[in-house]
Amino acid sequence: MASTVARILKVNHGGEHGAVRIYAAQIALARVRCPHLVAQLAELLEHERRHEKLFRSLMPARQARPCRLMWLWGVGGAALGLMTGALGTSGVFACTRAVERTVHRHLSEQLAWLRGAAGGTDAELIAAIAGVQTEEEGHLEWADRGGRPSPVLDAAVAATVDALIWMSTQGESARLARQFVGR
Secondary structure: OOOHHHHHHHHHHHHHHHHHHHHHEEEEEEOOOOOOOHHHHHHHHHHHHHHHHHHHHOOOOHHHOOOOOHHHHHHHHHHHHHHHHHHOHHHHHHHHHHHHHHHHHHHHHHHHHHHHOOOOHHHHHHHHHHHHHHHHHHHHHHHHHHHOHHHHHHHHHHHHHHHHHHHOOOOOHHHHHEEEEEE
16 A cells, blocks of 8 residues: 555656646647747646645655656657647647546546545545645636647646556556556
């Protein structure tokens, strides 16, 4: 059980690290490509920075350490942010939509496990994940209001995020999904 909690924290911390890099790269390109999005992207970036710090602060008490793939989250996030930012408004919204849908699903699976198999004993971690999930839902709603979905880009981004999550949890994310969602 402790190893699953450590993996949850590792992947959440790594994912937030990647999200910080996505938004930072998108902001750099949005200043030219879609300046009307810069203020909102800056707000989302601050949320992601706060989430990254939150998950990092929860690690020591749960014998968790940052993911060994932090560099991959960082490089991957920056590359994804640059690529989607270069596409302009549609790319920014497509990236946010795909990332947040994928993250929401994984956070839901984590909460189901923490409340179920883990017995709901870590109220602090449950509250932290639930609070982050609420803010991430707001990011998704913003992206959904922003424009038409791009099925190909959405699928590519979602697959990339799923792969990073799987690698960061050493497959634990897939086991949790099968156990609680029947996938």
